[in-house]
Amino acid sequence: MPEGHTIHRLARGHRRDLAGRRVAVSSPQGRFAAGAARLDGRILRDVEPYGKHLFYRWEGGGEAADGGRVSKWEGGGETLHVHLGLFGTFRSYTDEAPEPTKGTRLALCTDVVTVYLAGPTICALIDPLTEDDLRNRLGPDPLRRDADPEAAYAALRRRRVPIGAALLDQRVMAGVGNAYRAEALFVCGIDPRRAAHSLTRDEFDQLWETLVAMLRKGVRQGRIVTAGRSGRFVYGRLGEPCRRCGAPVAGKDMAGRTIFFCRICQCGGGVPAAVP
DNA sequence: TACATATGATCAT
DNA sequence: TGATCCTATGTAA
Numbered sequence: 595m596p597e598g599h600t601i602h603r604l605a606r607g608h609r610r611d612l613a614g615r616r617v618a619v620s621s622p623q624g625r626f627a628a629g630a631a632r633l634d635g636r637i638l639r640d641v642e643p644y645g646k647h648l649f650y651r652w653e654g655g656g657e658a659a660d661g662g663r664v665s666k667w668e669g670g671g672e673t674l675h676v677h678l679g680l681f682g683t684f685r686s687y688t689d690e691a692p693e694p695t696k697g698t699r700l701a702l703c704t705d706v707v708t709v710y711l712a713g714p715t716i717c718a719l720i721d722p723l724t725e726d727d728l729r730n731r732l733g734p735d736p737l738r739r740d741a742d743p744e745a746a747y748a749a750l751r752r753r754r755v756p757i758g759a760a761l762l763d764q765r766v767m768a769g770v771g772n773a774y775r776a777e778a779l780f781v782c783g784i785d786p787r788r789a790a791h792s793l794t795r796d797e798f799d800q801l802w803e804t805l806v807a808m809l810r811k812g813v814r815q816g817r818i819v820t821a822g823r824s825g826r827f828v829y830g831r832l833g834e835p836c837r838r839c840g841a842p843v844a845g846k847d848m849a850g851r852t853i854f855f856c857r858i859c860q861c862g863g864g865v866p867a868a869v870p
Numbered sequence: 871t872a873c874a875t876a877t878g879a880t881c882a883t
Numbered sequence: 884t885g886a887t888c889c890t891a892t893g894t895a896a
Contacts, residue, residue: 596877596878599877677878677879678878679889679890680878680889681876681891683891695890695891712889712890712891714889714890715888764878764879772876772878773877818877829877850885
């Protein structure tokens with residue numbers, strides 16, 4: 595589930611349900627017990643998405659358990675950082691919440707909602723310097739208004755890897771995952787095996803616009819729908835007929851994951867498919 | 871019960 | 884490139 599659209603959608607929902615409210619924070623599984631104790635009972639100020647990362651910001655510095663000794667966690671600087679990785683999932687319950695599953699790392703409860711987080715790659719408190727380092731390593735996020743596509747273009751021109759690999763590199767742009775890289779390259783008629791730096795300016799512009807449109811649609815719909823009412827062009831369709839030309843969809847390992855593409859429709863600078 | 875699988879990322883070699 | 888970490892779900896046995 596988690597590419598950038600999922601993260602931005604979660605941020606919206608959590609901002610709506612949790613921000614401005616006092617939150618009971620716990621870690622049923624126990625692996626985030628210390629962090630949860632730091633946050634428990636505080637008011638969530640805001641939730642910010644960036645690429646596949648979520649940042650939860652809290653009011654106040656909390657009452658230090660050790661009686662007020664200044665630590666790096668105090669002073670209002672701590673932020674909850676969540677990255678879902680491949681397996682992470684959030685679940686929200688507005689009615690009665692079920693018992694958390696065995697792997698529930700984090701529980702956030704307000705008077706209106708209970709949120710469970712299981713399986714994240716990252717669930718940790720970070721200080722501002724750590725957050726800076728992290729964000730400086732991320733390329734522009736097509737879903738953010740402040741995204742600067744020039745930075746992504748410049749990064750692509752420097753890469754000596756295939757464009758299909760470069761799109762998964764979060765330093766190039768943040769938020770694109772295995773499904774969107776395949777779908778966007780298909781729509782733009784770009785062969786994923788081409789060198790990243792070989793993209794023309796026009797090709798890059800079209801690719802960026804396509805990703806912005808696709809990701810936004812994903813946020814609206816809560817799932818990745820790129821072809822027609824409920825389908826996808828190539829992602830996960832190995833061997834099935836291409837929706838444009840009928841040739842079997844190809845699969846190839848690229849950057850450790852399978853890239854799906856059409857050898858006919860994406861032969862270099864092929865004719866672009868219709869943008870959804 | 872066991873296993874395969876999944877839209878991610880890091881670290882070691 | 885391969886090993887590793889994280890969890891839930893669906894299918895096979």
